[in-house]
Amino acid sequence: MEEHLLHFGLLASPLVPGCVVLPRFVLLPLAPRSPQKRCVKVEAFGGVSMAELAQDPTLEPPLLRVSDDALCVIAFALIDPLSPTSAVAFFRSCRRMRAVLSWPLSELHAQHREVATLCAKVDSSCSALRATDALRWRSCGLELSDCVVLGRLFRASLLPNLVELRLSSNRIGDEGVAVLAQGLCHPGALPQLARLMLGNIELGDAGVAALAAALRKGALAALECLYLTHNEIGDAGLRELAGALSAGALPQLKTLALINNKIGDDGVSCLVAPMVDGALCSLGSLYLNDNRIGAVGLASLACGIRDGALPSLKLVNTLRNPASLAGRKRVEEALAHARAGGGDGGLGGAARRGLAFGGLACVGALLDELKAVWKVVRGDAR
Numbered sequence: 001m002e003e004h005l006l007h008f009g010l011l012a013s014p015l016v017p018g019c020v021v022l023p024r025f026v027l028l029p030l031a032p033r034s035p036q037k038r039c040v041k042v043e044a045f046g047g048v049s050m051a052e053l054a055q056d057p058t059l060e061p062p063l064l065r066v067s068d069d070a071l072c073v074i075a076f077a078l079i080d081p082l083s084p085t086s087a088v089a090f091f092r093s094c095r096r097m098r099a100v101l102s103w104p105l106s107e108l109h110a111q112h113r114e115v116a117t118l119c120a121k122v123d124s125s126c127s128a129l130r131a132t133d134a135l136r137w138r139s140c141g142l143e144l145s146d147c148v149v150l151g152r153l154f155r156a157s158l159l160p161n162l163v164e165l166r167l168s169s170n171r172i173g174d175e176g177v178a179v180l181a182q183g184l185c186h187p188g189a190l191p192q193l194a195r196l197m198l199g200n201i202e203l204g205d206a207g208v209a210a211l212a213a214a215l216r217k218g219a220l221a222a223l224e225c226l227y228l229t230h231n232e233i234g235d236a237g238l239r240e241l242a243g244a245l246s247a248g249a250l251p252q253l254k255t256l257a258l259i260n261n262k263i264g265d266d267g268v269s270c271l272v273a274p275m276v277d278g279a280l281c282s283l284g285s286l287y288l289n290d291n292r293i294g295a296v297g298l299a300s301l302a303c304g305i306r307d308g309a310l311p312s313l314k315l316v317n318t319l320r321n322p323a324s325l326a327g328r329k330r331v332e333e334a335l336a337h338a339r340a341g342g343g344d345g346g347l348g349g350a351a352r353r354g355l356a357f358g359g360l361a362c363v364g365a366l367l368d369e370l371k372a373v374w375k376v377v378r379g380d381a382r
Contacts, residue, residue, distance in 0.1 A: 068100045075104035081111035082126045082158055114149045121146065129153075134164040138197075142167060147176035154183030154190060162190050168199040168227070174207035181214040193220055199229040199257075208237035215241075215249035223250050229259040229287070238267035245274035252282055254312070260290040265297030272304035284312045289319040298327035302334040310338060 066074075078087045087108055091101040098105075112126075119125050122140050129135075153159055172180075177198065183189055208228070214220075238258070245253075268288065274280050288301075298318060305313065316335055318328050 071097070071100050072104060075101045076107070079104065079108045079111065080156070080158065081108065081115045082130045082153070084108050084112045111149075111152065114145075115153070118146050118149045130158060131161065132159075133161045133192075134166075135159075135162060136164070136166045137170070138166050139169040142170035142172060142176075144173070144176045144179065147172055147179045151179045151183030154180065155186040157186065157188040160188070160191060163192050164195040164197075165190070165193060166195075166197040167201060168197045170201055172198075172201040172203070174202075174204050174210070177201070177203055177207035178210035181210040181219070184214045184219040185217050187218075190220060192222055194222055195225040195227075196220065196223055197225075197227040199227050199231070201231065203228060203231040203233060205232075205234050205237035205240070208233055209240040212240040212244040212249075215244040216247055218249075220250065222252060224252050224282075225255040225257075226250070226253060227255075227257040228261070229257050231261050233258065233261040233263060235262075235264050235267035235270070238263050239270040242267075242270040242274055245271075245279050246277055248279060251279075253280065254282055255285045255287075256283060257285075257287040258291070259287045259317075263288065263291040263293060265294050265300070268293050268297035269300040272300050275304040276307050276309050278309050280310060282312055283310055285315040286313065287315075287317045289317045289321065291321055293318065293321040294323050295327045297321075298323045298331055302330045305331065306334040306337050313338065 075087075075091060078090060080087055088105065090097070091105045091108070092098055115126055115129075119129060121142070122135075122137050124132075244250075275283075293301075298321070301316070301318070304310075305316065313335065316331055318331055321328075
């Protein structure tokens with residue numbers, strides 16, 4: 001009898017096509033639909049020739065001696081909407097299986113249809129989706145329902161090779177990001193993802209908070225580039241993200257882009273905390289341009305950079321914020337000081353935080369701003 005061997009752990013993984021190895025359960029022959037071999041399948045499932053099967057210790061205990069509930073648990077663990085063929089063969093392998101596993105079978109068909117619909121929307125296929133290392137789905141008309149399907153694939157660890165995920169310019173919103181974040185919380189979800197682009201997706205503070213909660217649980221540990229540009233993120237959202245970074249999330253982050261949001265002084269001050277604690281030691285580029293950052297925010301940012309807790313930082317973009325040229329120059333000087341090897345003189349973390357959030361630096365920056373405004377009013381500035 002030609003056999004098929006499928007190793008079923010959390011997911012079905014074809015190894016040698018025709019039996020099924022279930023950990024702690026049974027080696028189960030899946031006979032093809034032919035009159036000659038159908039009796040073998042009936043015997044294997046019905047127990048007619050269990051004495052012969054018992055000669056091999058790997059065949060005990062027989063799978064069909066487990067309860068209906070246990071079969072359903074196994075069946076749901078085998079659901080793979082990207083490649084449903086093996087699971088369908090298992091679900092239909094005998095009369096009892098067909099009767100007990102009708103619910104998992106219908107669920108598998110429904111999930112496969114949803115994945116196929118998503119693939120059609122992005123001009124791809126289920127096989128290509130599993131094998132790809134980059135999903136560049138910019139402006140593909142993705143919505144909340146598509147995020148549900150994608151989040152389910154994350155949760156089932158069906159995209160282990162993915163390195164880049166680009167979902168920019170889709171109407172995903174906070175709800176869609178929250179659904180994706182739930183999938184990312186599952187161990188093994190996107191273990192190699194290095195670049196995540198979520199620009200112009202109508203993302204607000206609630207969505208960032210959901211993403212930050214997933215990051216706190218260890219999601220996306222390999223991420224190097226995070227783009228959250230052209231959204232509606234405010235101080236509350238950045239506070240949640242900064243808290244996750246301070247807790248050790250994204251240890252390999254090299255680029256953080258928050259361009260064109262609604263971030264103000266409070267948000268930037270919160271972002272300084274992971275800087276001075278050394279949680280962003282890999283950060284090389286920080287984009288904060290086109291926000292609502294004033295003199296106090298840039299003063300806090302400059303102090304955080306000057307502390308020397310960002311050894312890899314090469315670029316900080318703060319253009320087109322309400323703060324004047326003097327505030328931006330303060331940040332540039334702090335960055336130049338850090339590049340030159342300047343540090344905090346051996347200050348500890350608490351002392352550095354006191355420096356970063358202390359009032360003297362902020363007041364000094366504010367005075368510079370007032371002087372610049374006064375020169376404009378007097379007509380001295382050109």
